[in-house]
Amino acid sequence: MVSVCFYFQVHxxxxxxxxxxxxxxxxxxxxxxxxxxxxxxxxxxxxxxxxNKIVLDLINKTDGRFKAAYSxxxxxxxxxxxxxxxxxxxxxxxxxxxxxxxxxxxxxxxLSFLYSKDxxxxxxxxxxxxxxxxxxxxxxxxxxTELIYSxxxxxxxxxxxxxxxxxxxxxxxxxxxxxxxLYKPSGLNGIKLLLKNYRLSDDIAFRFSEKSWKEFPLTAExxxxxxxxxxxxxxxxxxxxxxxxxxxxxxxDKGIFEFLKHMPHEIxxxxxxxxxxxxxxxxRYNAVAELDFPSFVSWADVERDMSAWLGNKMQQEALRDxxxxxxxxxxxxNPALIDEWRKLQTSDHFYYMCTKWFNDGDVHKYFNPYDSxxxxxxxxxxxxxxxxxxxxxxxxxKVGE
Amino acid sequence: xxxxxxxxEFPPLSSGGLGTACYGLTKGLSKKGVDITFVLPYSADASxxxxxxxxxxxNIKIRKISSVLQPYMSSQDYKMVVSKKPAQQIYGSTLFExxxxxxxxxxxxxxxxxxxxxxxHDWMTFGAGIAAKKKKNxxxxxxxxxTEHDRTGGNSVNQYxxxxxxxxxxxxxxxxxxxxxxxxxxxxxxxxxxxxxxVVHNAVDxxxxxxxxxxxxxxxxxIVLFLGRxxxxxxxxxxxYAAKKVLEHEKNVKFIIAGSGDMEPFVIEKAAELGIADKVxxxxxxxxxxxxxxxxxADVYVMPSVSEPFGITAxxxxxxxxxxxxxxxxxxxxxxxxxxKVDFWDIDEISNKIVALLRYRQLHDAxxxxxxxxxxxxxxxxPAEKCIQVYNHVLKQ
Numbered sequence: 001m002v003s004v005c006f007y008f009q010v011h012x013x014x015x016x017x018x019x020x021x022x023x024x025x026x027x028x029x030x031x032x033x034x035x036x037x038x039x040x041x042x043x044x045x046x047x048x049x050x051x052n053k054i055v056l057d058l059i060n061k062t063d064g065r066f067k068a069a070y071s072x073x074x075x076x077x078x079x080x081x082x083x084x085x086x087x088x089x090x091x092x093x094x095x096x097x098x099x100x101x102x103x104x105x106x107x108x109x110x111l112s113f114l115y116s117k118d119x120x121x122x123x124x125x126x127x128x129x130x131x132x133x134x135x136x137x138x139x140x141x142x143x144x145t146e147l148i149y150s151x152x153x154x155x156x157x158x159x160x161x162x163x164x165x166x167x168x169x170x171x172x173x174x175x176x177x178x179x180x181x182l183y184k185p186s187g188l189n190g191i192k193l194l195l196k197n198y199r200l201s202d203d204i205a206f207r208f209s210e211k212s213w214k215e216f217p218l219t220a221e222x223x224x225x226x227x228x229x230x231x232x233x234x235x236x237x238x239x240x241x242x243x244x245x246x247x248x249x250x251x252x253d254k255g256i257f258e259f260l261k262h263m264p265h266e267i268x269x270x271x272x273x274x275x276x277x278x279x280x281x282x283x284r285y286n287a288v289a290e291l292d293f294p295s296f297v298s299w300a301d302v303e304r305d306m307s308a309w310l311g312n313k314m315q316q317e318a319l320r321d322x323x324x325x326x327x328x329x330x331x332x333x334n335p336a337l338i339d340e341w342r343k344l345q346t347s348d349h350f351y352y353m354c355t356k357w358f359n360d361g362d363v364h365k366y367f368n369p370y371d372s373x374x375x376x377x378x379x380x381x382x383x384x385x386x387x388x389x390x391x392x393x394x395x396x397x398k399v400g401e
Numbered sequence: 402x403x404x405x406x407x408x409x410e411f412p413p414l415s416s417g418g419l420g421t422a423c424y425g426l427t428k429g430l431s432k433k434g435v436d437i438t439f440v441l442p443y444s445a446d447a448s449x450x451x452x453x454x455x456x457x458x459x460n461i462k463i464r465k466i467s468s469v470l471q472p473y474m475s476s477q478d479y480k481m482v483v484s485k486k487p488a489q490q491i492y493g494s495t496l497f498e499x500x501x502x503x504x505x506x507x508x509x510x511x512x513x514x515x516x517x518x519x520x521x522h523d524w525m526t527f528g529a530g531i532a533a534k535k536k537k538n539x540x541x542x543x544x545x546x547x548t549e550h551d552r553t554g555g556n557s558v559n560q561y562x563x564x565x566x567x568x569x570x571x572x573x574x575x576x577x578x579x580x581x582x583x584x585x586x587x588x589x590x591x592x593x594x595x596x597x598x599x600v601v602h603n604a605v606d607x608x609x610x611x612x613x614x615x616x617x618x619x620x621x622x623x624i625v626l627f628l629g630r631x632x633x634x635x636x637x638x639x640x641x642y643a644a645k646k647v648l649e650h651e652k653n654v655k656f657i658i659a660g661s662g663d664m665e666p667f668v669i670e671k672a673a674e675l676g677i678a679d680k681v682x683x684x685x686x687x688x689x690x691x692x693x694x695x696x697x698x699a700d701v702y703v704m705p706s707v708s709e710p711f712g713i714t715a716x717x718x719x720x721x722x723x724x725x726x727x728x729x730x731x732x733x734x735x736x737x738x739x740x741x742k743v744d745f746w747d748i749d750e751i752s753n754k755i756v757a758l759l760r761y762r763q764l765h766d767a768x769x770x771x772x773x774x775x776x777x778x779x780x781x782x783x784p785a786e787k788c789i790q791v792y793n794h795v796l797k798q
Contacts, residue, residue, distance in 0.1 A: 020749065021756040022650065317763045355771060374741055377764055378757040 002180075003236045003276040003284070004227060004267055005194065006068040007143070007166065008243035010048070011109050012040055012076045013348035015369050019382040027390055030340070030383045035369065037083045040076075044084040047247035052090040054246075054260050059099045066264045067099045067275040070243070071143045074107030074130050075343065088134065095135045101277035102131050104139035104162070110345040111145060111309060113153055114296075115323040123342065124160065140164065141278040145347050147196065147240070147299035148306070151292065154185035154193065162191060164282045166240065168299040169195035173291060180234025184287035192282045193291060196240040196299065200226060205241040209254040220259055224266030224273075231272055235285045240299075301356070309350040314377040319350055321384055325391050332394040344380075344387065352376035402792060403436045405516035405533060407507060407526035409472050410441055417630055418713045419472040419546050422579070422603050423522055427461060429604070429785030435792075436460045438514050440529070442468035442503060464514070466506040468492070470499060470525055473552070473630060475663075476559075497561055504528035511536045518542060518792045524549070524562055527569030540574040540795035542788075544601075545583055547634075550590050551708040554633050567591050574795045577601050577788065579711040580732020586710075601787040602736050604779040605716035610690075616698045622655040623759055626699035626723065628692065628714055629706070631662035636705035636728065636745045641668055643703070645675045646752035651759055659684040659695050696721035700765070701758045705745045706731055715740060716779050719772035724765055726754050736779075739772040 017032045058066040070091070080087045094100040106112055107127040112120040124142070132138055141164035142157045149167035157165055169179030179195040203223065207213045215222070227237050242249065250256040267273045276284065300308040310316055322344055329341045353373045370376040408423040427437055443465035469482050469492055479496035486492060493499030507529030511519075519541045521530035527543060534541040549562045570576055570591050576598045578584040584598045618624065625644070629635040637658060644656040658668065658681065665683070672681040687695060696702065702718035702725045709731035716733065718725040719740070727734055728745040741754045758765050 020753045021760070022646075022749070022753065312767055313763045314761075314767050317761075355767065371742065372738065374739075374764060374768060377761070377767075378754065381757070381761050381764075382753075 001272045001274070002227060002230045002234065002270075003274050003281060005236050005238045005276050005278060005281050007103065007238070007240045007278060008068060008070050008245075009143075009241070010070055010072040010076055010243045012036070012043065012073075012079055013109065013346045014075055014079070014343050015039075016349065016379055016383060018370075018375070019379045019386070021378075021382050024382055024386045025389055027386060030344070030387070032369070036079060040079045040083045043244060043248050044080075044087045046252070047244050048084075048087045049090060050252070050257060051243065051246040051260065052087075052094060054257060055100075056090075056094055056097070058261070058264050059094070059097045062264065062268065064097065064099045065268070065275060067101075067277050067280070068094075069101040069103055069141070069277050070094075071103035071105050072131075073105060073109040074127050075109060075346065077130060077134060092135060095137055099277075101141070101279055102135055102137045102139050103141050103143050103166070103278065104128050104131065105143050106145055108342040108346050109145050109348070110342065111148070111319065111347050111350070112323075112345060113144060113148070113156070114306075115319065116326055117156065119326060119342075120156075121160065124157070141166065141194075141282070146308075148296055149293055149298070150296045151186045151294060154188055154191060154293075158185070158188050158191040164192050164194060164278050166194050166238075166278065167196070167293065168297050168304055169198055169238070170297045170304045172304070173293055173297060177289070177291075178234055180230050180237055181288040182236065182281060182285045183289055183291040186290055186292040192287050194236070194238050194278055194281060195291075196238050198299070200237060201239045201241050204239070204259070205245045205249065208245075208250045208256055208259070217255070218259065220262035220266045223259075223263055224269065227267060228270045228273060231270070236276065236281045307356060308354050309347055312353070312355050312373075314355075314373070315350045315353045318353065318377065318380050318384065321381075321388075325388060328388075328391040328395040332391065334394050337391060337394055340387065341391070344383065349376070349380055353380070402434075402518075402789065403516040404430070404438070404792070405511060405514055405519045405539075406437050406439050407519070407521045407529045407533075408439055408441055409522060410443075417473060418603075418711065419523060421606075421713055422546060422711075425604055425606055425781040426784060426788065428606075429781035429783075430788065431461050432782065433785055433789060434460070435785075435789065436462075438462045438464060438510075438516060440464045440466065440507060440510055442466055442470040442525075444469050444471075464510050466503055466510070468499060468503050468506075470496075470503055472523065472525070473632075474525075500525050500528060500565075504532050508532040508536055518795060520544060520788070520792075521569075522546060524566045524569065527565055531569060531572050534572070540798070541572065542575045542577060542791060542795060543569050543573040544577040544579075545570075545587060545710070546579055547710045548583065548586050548590065550586055551583075551710050552632075552634050554707045573597075574798065575599060575791050577791060579603055581735055582730070582732045583710040599787070599791050601784045601791075602732065602779075603711045603713050603716070604781040604784050605713055605720055605776065607720065607777065607780060609720070610693060614694065614697075616694075618655065619698055622653050623700040624698050625654060625656045625701045625703060625755055625759075626659065626695055626718075627657065627703055627705075628659040628687075628695055628718075629704065631658065631660050631665045631668060633664060634707055634709070635660075635662070636707045637662075637664055637668045638671060639705040639745055639748060639751065640703055641671050641675065641677075641681060642748045643705070643751040643755060644672075644681055645677055646748060647755050647759075648677055648680055650756055654680065654759065656681045657684055657695065657699070658682070659687050659692070661686040692717070693721060696723045699723040701726060701755050703751065703755065704728055704731065705743070705751060707745050709733070716776055719776040722769045722773050724758050724768035724772065726751060726758070737772075737775060739768060739775045741768070 106123040142162040143166040147168045179197045183193040353376045411424040476496045511533035627640045702723040704727045706728045712731040712733035725740040
């Protein structure tokens with residue numbers, strides 16, 4: 001029997017304005033409201049709304065045998081509430097079927113685990129509260145920003161009460177092992193590890209419209225065949241990807257929605273196959289072995305490491321500086337200031353500063369609102385310097401009282 | 402392959418990108434086994450010891466024509482130069498007469514020399530190229546490093562120069578443009594069929610002089626550098642306006658303008674008017690060695706060109722580890738990633754970026770290192786190879 005476990009990531013950062021050095025001290029708005037609103041509306045129309053409709057149809061047509069999980073950041077939810085409330089409604093409909101599971105993550109899509117475990121905990125709790133409030137659903141499985149994972153993170157979220165955690169099925173960790181089983185994080189008994197089958201996931205997420213790929217065009221039938229081949233040497237195929245794959249990264253005219261519509265039916269043609277949510281997988285399958293992730297692994301780039309956010313000194317400096325402000329920010333007890341500080345932690349801001357692939361102009365460039373990583377850094381540092389002035393002023397007032 | 406090339410004096414006698422490009426390209430072609438007869442205007446009072454030394458390859462033959470022509474020369478410049486010459490030397494009474502005189506001399510050389518293709522660099526040599534083509538019936542290639550539209554910023558275009566450029570372009574068998582930016586100008590302003598225009602981006606001489614010096618000026622000040630002809634085309638006025646804005650926010654910064662040109666008086670007066678005369682230093686025209694020193698002391702290099710067909714100085718800055726802010730209205734910005742790019746008119750953004758480079762050490766270092774790595778791919782053998790492809794193509798036609 002093979003169970004297919006879909007988890008879709010839903011996230012849009014709050015992109016920053018091009019903040020000039022001459023604005024430092026003026027405390028102008030940091031966020032590019034216009035652009036963020038335009039992108040949310042565009043992606044809602046191209047992806048979230050049509051994809052949700054297909055998923056809902058699939059659930060209805062299969063009498064609830066089709067299932068999926070979503071992880072939605074707090075900041076994308078906030079943006080939906082403001083600019084595209086119909087998206088929230090359509091996700092509610094999905095959750096209400098009982099066939100859709102919501103996962104937890106950091107509310108602001110941050111790298112906080114690396115810099116401040118206290119704030120990491122608060123951000124995860126904030127996210128949990130938001131999902132409960134909006135969807136009446138209490139997440140039990142955790143996914144960290146960009147699937148950043150290590151033994152330490154597993155231990156930390158186990159203590160927070162999570163039953164499962166998601167990570168990249170990186171070759172250098174798995175070696176000869178298969179991602180199609182559940183594992184046990186090193187030294188832990190209360191939490192199970194689900195690993196992304198990156199080959200099958202990326203066939204959809206990255207290669208679907210790639211004409212030079214030898215499997216092009218990818219049909220639902222062919223794909224279901226590949227999944228069924230896992231029968232006998234695996235329990236669960238974890239297909240984890242950005243939800244924007246559907247309609248935004250892979251375009252509708254390339255047939256991605258048709259693929260999504262038909263693929264589950266093809267999967268069901270094999271009587272031993274089914275779909276599960278991460279929590280169901282955890283309940284149903286035992287962990288086959290213990291897996292050791294001594295250092296951080298992510299789902300980004302070929303390196304599957306932290307280099308997309310921490311690969312150069314600009315990124316390291318910007319990250320160090322924003323977290324150095326934690327004490328001042330928290331002393332202020334000013335909710336608006338704390339919120340702004342956390343929005344400045346969103347990992348995308350640091351991803352835009354990545355110089356690794358800048359010459360080649362690939363995926364980093366496509367998703368980068370800036371002309372270059374240097375512009376991203378300049379704007380971020382100008383904002384950070386402005387924010388520092390604000391934070392110091394506000395915290396001193398509190399301290400003095 | 403034998404090339405009759407009408408070019409310009411090499412560094413250190415050259416003043417600017419044209420001579421530098423001729424030198425780099427000639428060296429690159431010579432290394433690839435191309436025989437070159439290099440014809441150039443030669444002023445009697447200049448010393449030639451240097452470039453003979455520079456071009457020691459035995460497949461390069463230099464033919465000189467006595468003339469006071471210099472690249473970038475205007476009619477006024479010409480009058481000034483000629484008026485200083487002794488009466489017994491014979492030169493044209495105007496720039497255009499002198500160009501014509503040069504063309505006739507070039508025709509005689511073409512008659513004597515044996516070659517497969519003719520390769521000319523910028524308008525003053527176009528007449529010579531056409532004359533050689535008519536004489537020997539060999540294909541003509543024009544290499545466009547700048548057009549009259551770039552030099553004048555599109556205003557008060559000199560009709561004679563424009564006509565000469567246009568006539569040459571339409572009579573050439575192929576055109577080489579130093580960038581897509583320039584190719585577009587050639588197509589839009591000169592009505593040339595785009596298929597005839599090949600883009601060959603320039604490169605930079607990657608050899609390094611290793612010298613360590615402690616510069617007195619660096620003790621108290623950080624340096625922002627402008628290096629180029631002080632003419633409308635290069636945007637020195639934007640540099641001064643940006644300096645003013647930077648100085649409102651940063652202390653201990655000096656702005657150096659290295660180069661000479663007809664806008665010098667305006668720029669000097671402007672700096673005084675803005676109250677920053679003590680912060681803007683005029684270094685005048687620099688020789689090759691001092692150019693390198695200028696980049697070495699610079700914390701920021703700014704190239705605010707209004708219209709820059711290529712912009713080799715950006716590559717020179719990268720090579721000498723000076724982080725560069727360059728105009729988007731340039732050819733070089735098409736091919737480099739590790740520079741900061743701005744619209745030349747956007748003084749706020751130019752000054753924002755200057756201040757960021759002065760304040761943010763990590764930004765400064767990242768640009769320095771990444772640009773230094775990137776510039777290594779701009780070797781003259783690549784444009785040389787592309788020129789050979791153009792030669793082969795026209796010979797097949």
